[in-house]
Amino acid sequence: MKVVLFARVSTNIQDYDRQINELTGLAKRNGWKIAASFSEKVSGAKKNNERTELLRMVEYVEANHINKVVVTELSRLGRDTLQVLEVIEMLNAKGISLYIQNYNIETLTDDGKVNPMSQFLITILAEVARMERKTIKERMDSGYQNFRANGGLVGRKQGYRKSDEAMKEEYAEEIRLLKRGYSLRNVSKLTHTSINTLRKLAIKFLLNYSSIASKRRQF
Template identity: 40%
Template sequence: MNAVIYARVSSTNDRQSTDRQVSDLNGYASKNDINVVKTFEEHISGAKRNEERPILCECLDYCIKNKVDILLISELSRLGRNVDEVLANVKRCKDNNLNIYFQKENLSIFQADGTKNPFLNIFISVLGTCAEMERENIKFRLNSGRAKYIADGGKLGRKEGYRKPKEQKEVEYKEVIKELKKGTSVRRAAKLCDVSVSTVQRIKAEFNL
């Protein structure tokens, strides 16, 4: 059985790594005599729409085109944090007979006998709805805390005259710099690295790229 691994983290810098996900999934494949033919790794928010996640799109296209048996993902949230987007990906895989295995949840689209898992869509909907509610709660708490801070006389933003050291930018925007060095356009680099166009333009100018 041939498999592809897809791993994702939200951070575009070195704060997060896909190494653990890839290692765990390779371990699972090895124990189950599954041959991993390719690994896709993406640094982008799971809240993005499917079409805004180029590596995920490339991964699914590769699996379908090459008739890969199973796509290995560490947990459901790696596929996306929006219920509709996740369900759309699952449907596409179902329609093309591509199985997906979510390691944390121990769930897959197709069961051992080849039949569709009757609980998967229900599980996705419930889990996704809970995740969306939690995000809204976090957003509410952040906005509430920010409003109180301002009401108490606090000021948001950087101190006047502050400039981030170039060395810090080099680390923080490593992926942006890498894309620009490859000749990627400003807008494309911004989309791939999940930053604003103006940020990419500033990095391009500062590093003479």
């Protein structure tokens, strides 16, 4: 059984050695072979597409046919519920189980099916995420209504068109992932950018995107 260890701390003054040591001991006790370890010092509130080590880890486990990713606790994947759910769902879809040490559960069973206990946990997280989205939407709607009530205009100015340079700057991460051959669907999951927008970016800036993507496995 090959596993990858993943650790995260929020600030530069913190150290992730304790997490790696705990996970190394856990792997030895269970007879798991450690294929690689990934560690990052980054706020858990950052989006997945801003987390270089997380992206490298997900790419590595797929390319090297890793069976399991191990973390000390769920918050090591991030503190943003939506971002954590994305990682779990992405790993599940690829048949890669996530072992969460403090809960002593895995997201997948030995036959690759979703673990009922982890599904219960994910369901709770999904409901929390839904409530967060609802709260954000209500705040935005309230802000728009107040802005309009005071004579404000919402939307782009008529005839407005974003320059190529502005698009390159705004969608720099999306373009970088597309250049590396990541599929439109997975780039959309990681960055929350619509597939239609990604397709336009690919056509506009990456005329040879199809050939790039065909040279490697879809992420």
